[in-house]
Amino acid sequence: MNERTARLRQESLDAIPSLDPERAQLMTAFYREHLGRHAVPVMRALAFKHLCEHKTVWIGAGELIVGERGPRPKAVPTYPELTCHSVEDLRILDTRPMTRYRVPETMVEAYERDIIPYWRGRSLRDQIFAVLPGEWHDAYEAGVFTEFMEQRAPGHTVLDDKIYGRGLRDFQADIAAAKAVLDFERDSEAEDKRSQLEAMDFSCEALILLAERHAMEAERQAAKAEPARAAELRRIAEVCRRVPAQAPRDFQEALQSYWFCHQGVITELNGWDAFSPGHLDQHLWPFYQRGLEDGSLTREAARELLECFFVKFNNHTSPSKVGVTAAESGTYTDFANLNLAGLLPDGSDGSNELTDLLLEIIEQMHLLQPSSNVQVSRKTPDAILKHALRVIRNGYGFPSLFNADTVVEEQLRQGKSLEDARAGGCSGCVEVGAFGKEAYILTGYFNLPKMLELALHDGRDPRTGRQLGPRTGDPATVGSFEQVVKAFETQTRHFLDLKIRGNQVIERIYATRMPVPFLSVLTDDCIRKGRDYNAGGARYNNTFIQAVGIGSVTDSLSAMKQVVFEHQTLALPKLVSALDADFRDQEPLRQRLLHKTPKYGNDDAAADDVMVRVFSFLFESIDGRPNGKGGAYRLEMLPTTCHVYFGQVCLASADGRRAGEPLSEGISPVQGADRCGPTAVLRSAGKMDHAKTGGTLLNMKFTPSLLEGEGGIERLQHLVRTYFKMDGHHVQFNVVTAAKLWEAQAHPESHRDLIVRVAGYSDYFCDLSSELQEEIIRRTEHDTFAS
């Protein structure tokens, strides 16, 4: 970092997250006047244009890359057309101890006076909840599943290379060409397509207008600035007049063009995981090479621009939720995720000198956002992997590591072309997609251990006494392990069906009422098809359900199998009543379940075979079912932080877990259940057929002593390469001592900068809930076993 970027970084760290009413007010005023006058896509595009025309333009002192979603850094807008905060929500956000957002009193007043009265009943969330069946609401409230699209729009989307060779004016030409060939005689959807294309065209104009307003602001500031800064500002003005309208000509323009597109996507709606530039090292490589060749760029100048670019990501705190509990995903990060290395579309190694430069920046900037990952293929040089591991060793939890070859294989299985698959990668936490060509939508987490709990109670939720699922038999009548598994499968199938039924409704509502014309411009083949991203316009459309707690449910089933059916030391009804009583007065039983039964994560077939069986059942039950966009449902094994919430809604379980404690996360073993070291964990996890998923998440924790020196780096490298040989999808490492975590918990004030890997992303340890903190501490410390 130089003086400029060190200062920008510090300002970003010091900025306090707040909510800002500007967007909500502009949106409300626009809707009041225009609703009903235009076709829906046009209405949305004009609303977007209204925002671009009137939002406050911010250019901070010393910035080289410009553009803020809100009127200043970390000022987060709201999206009342999608989900409208109540006054109580705003008050809680302003006062809760964790991931707090300051809310100005003027905003609360504006909400009370204008915004809430207008949007109540009109917001998409209200519309969705009104049409979902009662059964769906019951399951949702019981913690059977969550629903992503009730608060934020479909997202997890990543840009490909399309904006580096072309500008929005070129896309407008494509739009005009698509309009010109509409067949109004034979295509009954031609008019819909026309308004969709018109909306896309408006949205391009809107973003070009926003860029022009930044150019004007830069010139305004230049008039008053000292000469050196004035020159920079004049250059910024020039850049903003060039991009995103036209193709970028150099490194700075390339970064700025992306950043305007990023602004456009996250201003238009609050899609999940913001937006990501994808293979940044690959996309920037031609500009970097050319700049070095013609002398217009140096490595240090590129570093400075990239560091300015990183600060912009960090300035963008995630949109806050409504119905606030923070339990589901309490974090400021918005999950933008850079892909490094990987493969080129022709199958050759995609790493270059910028991969190393970006890794250096990731290490030195040490920011919460953007998150980063390295796509490791068979062709990725060891030097790149080792560089990544040296950054990981610092203990920030990133970059995470993905198996680029498996990422391609997963996509080929879904029917994508080889080139599109290679140009794809991962976003959010671990989700796989074809960048710039796919709507790959996460729909919500699914609570697997809750399914077993229901199966053991004849479909009744023991927490509430309500009959939630189908009646699959009283435990007293269950005579075999097969019957337990069948009951578990019946419950799972029932609630997956219910979840998918809900999703179909929600997808349809988005498709018809909440199009995203600007994102559609950026996503192939929306222009060619004249269809919106939310309505199946993308070339590929996959919808994911994320299963949570496979470790917990595996250990519970394998424990039951052994204790109840093989050793027959305990009858099933007795076990169930012990679970209902949270093992009260039955500690020896709990200990036996904890310590003497087969556990996933130890390379023990007695447990791992159960895992494979549960996984296969989930796959069969989900994969390939049609979604509303011409695509299919897919399985994902990802928890984010939902395993904590799902644990809270489950009673004690047969793996010895007490009521309310967190479930296992991702495909990691139950916290502390793996006793045979990291190779056994990787072997167990490798028994899952990763290629059949859209992503799996494996978290491992190492103490620094194990990773000392080059030997430590080589050991990690061998573990990663071997896991990837087994087709493992992803692995990430927490490198920190338990003692340090305890210390941070006791004295948060002196450990505010402690970043740990949570689940697919990194977060400040002190911002996590105490449950999550303790869970991270409990995750097995894989250390060497000096015997």
Add this chain to the structure above:
Amino acid sequence: MTEEWTPIPAGKGRIFNIQRFSLQDGPGLRTTVFLKGCPLACAWCHNPESQSIDRELVTMEGRCIACGSCHGVSEPEACVDACPTGARQLLGRDLSVEDLVGEVLRDRLFFDESGGGVTLSGGEPLSQALFVLQALADLRRRGIHTALDTCGLGRRRDLLAAAALTDLVLFDLKHMNDAQHRAWTGTGNAGILANLEALGRVHGQIWIRVPVIPGVNDDAANLEATARFVARVPGVRRLDLLPYHSTGAAKFRRLGREYHLEQIPLPAPEHMAGLADLFRAHGIAVTVGGHP
């Protein structure tokens, strides 16, 4: 502690631990098989549970919740079964070569990737020589890199037969003075030194391992003598200085045995570096802690 004398069934080996992701017993990521039974009784032994070839019933005190489940259960296996927490453990598992090989092969992909393999350690593997020879032969047939970690004391022909079947020999040297050796390990060093000389003539991959125990064997005179001796053995490729650590203490207590080295300080890194230089002066490739 209860010692339980049960004969090892024919064709089986008695193993007290199989350690995966083992990093200090040869190159790469390894699986180390610890066999029970050792002719030495080193005061600092970090695996005292490996010394006796008998099975031993122990209590891991940290795990015991005093539930009383094992009270009045005298038969060791029943006692282990009765314990819900895993605090009561019977050390010593009898495995066939086939079962052992099946278990260690699980990490084969890790071996391939890292240039690792399997290390047979102990205890003293040569105290179960027939089993060790069969296991080494089986692993060699499957193309697995093997190492034999020996205290050096055993029948010469067993050692040489095992050496012929293994890629690497890790050979411990504790003290060059016979009387001191006897005082600290219970046995003199003559047989060990003679075995090393014989081994050095037929095997080209020997790593010498010297545990550095402050006040016991870390004086310059002993280490000079060690260096001079080792420098003459042709097959020696490197020498690892292994700094003393006190993890054996808790294990001695768990076995109900006395640990005589409680007050020994851990060797300082500078001290270890100085000792390493002493060996380098003799042209010996040396590491501290086994990490080059």
